[in-house]
Amino acid sequence: MEIDGLVLRVNPYRDYDAMVTVINKRSSFSFLARGVRKIQSKNSFSVLPFAYSHFDLMKTKDGLSLKTGNVIDSHAKLRDSYEGLMMLDFIGEVTSKFIQEKELHKTYNSIQRIIELLENGFDHYTLAIIYLAFILNESGYGWNVKACQKCGQKDDIVAINTSTGGFICRDCFDGQNGAKLSSRLLKIIRYIFMVQPEMYDHIAFEKDECLVVLSLLEEFILTTVEFRLNSLKLLQN
């Protein structure tokens, strides 16, 4: 069985082996890669995180196992930069915490686009909040950013409720059911929950703005989804 795909996750297994999860447009699959953690392994470069490779797999009684792997696009530049490594760590953690194994391929277009933009030097803070919003949408935790979540009106939105994840209008805002935000921040939040991968580079936000949005998303994830994301710490420094 031969397939091309992007390495999303590599979990060390036994002394020299690894369990590798790969995604492409249509599917996701995991296989055992024997010996890839030995220095002399000819397959090791093909299973580095976020390498795009061609894999020749065989079926065994325990599942799929790697015969040979050949790198098509190593994305090495990303793993060589601090921002790149941080983003790979962030994407890896967020994706595996929120998305079930059989649904992983649904993240492919978004991740592929982010890799392309990071390699072109596009702002990683903007991409981080876009990806987090994308994952919340995909996992059913997307925020209601189209109208006030209480009364449904579209105008005069003034606040966001970070425990329910939705917009609140001036009439419904009672001072306690959310955090009042500037119209600019509300627009950014609306944008990240609606933008499609081909438009990810439409606009880059200021670092400070992204960090505010990131902490609002983090608060929602901690209180409502009850996940702690370790990779956020590095991004927030």
Ligand SMILES: [Zn+2]
């Ligand atoms: Zn309202």
